[in-house]
Amino acid sequence: MRSFYDIDQQDVIVGIGGDWDTFALQNDSPSAQAAEVTGYPLWDSVEGFETMSYLNALFFAVRRKGIPLNLRYRCDSPKMARLFNMTISPLRENGLRVEHVQIAPGPHMQHQTAVDFSLHYSPKKCSVCCAFLIGDEWVDPFTLPTTVDFPKGVGLCEHCKKEALNAIAQHDTDLHGKVIPFR
Numbered sequence: 523m524r525s526f527y528d529i530d531q532q533d534v535i536v537g538i539g540g541d542w543d544t545f546a547l548q549n550d551s552p553s554a555q556a557a558e559v560t561g562y563p564l565w566d567s568v569e570g571f572e573t574m575s576y577l578n579a580l581f582f583a584v585r586r587k588g589i590p591l592n593l594r595y596r597c598d599s600p601k602m603a604r605l606f607n608m609t610i611s612p613l614r615e616n617g618l619r620v621e622h623v624q625i626a627p628g629p630h631m632q633h634q635t636a637v638d639f640s641l642h643y644s645p646k647k648c649s650v651c652c653a654f655l656i657g658d659e660w661v662d663p664f665t666l667p668t669t670v671d672f673p674k675g676v677g678l679c680e681h682c683k684k685e686a687l688n689a690i691a692q693h694d695t696d697l698h699g700k701v702i703p704f705r
């Protein structure tokens with residue numbers, strides 16, 4: 523799975539490529555298909571203020587420095603943990619290309635499935651690593667055999683906030699941009 527979108531300096535989606543539509547349909551998101559989102563602000567398609575702030579900080583770093591930045595993130599399906607690499611690269615006139623490449627095989631993809639939770643419910647899911655907030659704990663549903671219900675909203679866990687700040691700090695001092703390790 524490899525796809526990308528391009529945004530202009532106003533963060534309007536101006537181009538989409540790769541396996542974008544296939545992925546959107548596989549994930550029951552027909553409204554995310556290229557024809558539906560091209561020409562519209564990216565922020566119309568991003569859920570949750572924390573996720574917007576997170577992406578915005580990364581975009582700002584790349585625009586300011588003019589070199590690409592790489593981050594890993596999770597985009598799980600209900601039954602499979604999927605690890606992706608996101609590369610944000612500068613384009614002309616302050617535009618950006620954001621490319622997503624699935625890294626296969628990712629961690630514990632074959633043998634574990636997220637459990638269907640009936641006794642607990644999680645108020646939030648981290649939009650970067652897919653951890654669920656249960657009580658005060660951010661829990662990866664693919665690493666613990668406990669349950670998480672569907673999240674009621676998205677936010678950002680402390681780990682991913684820290685990773686983003688580290689990535690931006692590193693990006694700021696490193697002319698090549700590096701892939702930072704995922705937990």
Ligand SMILES: [Zn+2]
Nearest residue numbers: 648651679682
């Ligand atoms: Zn996270």
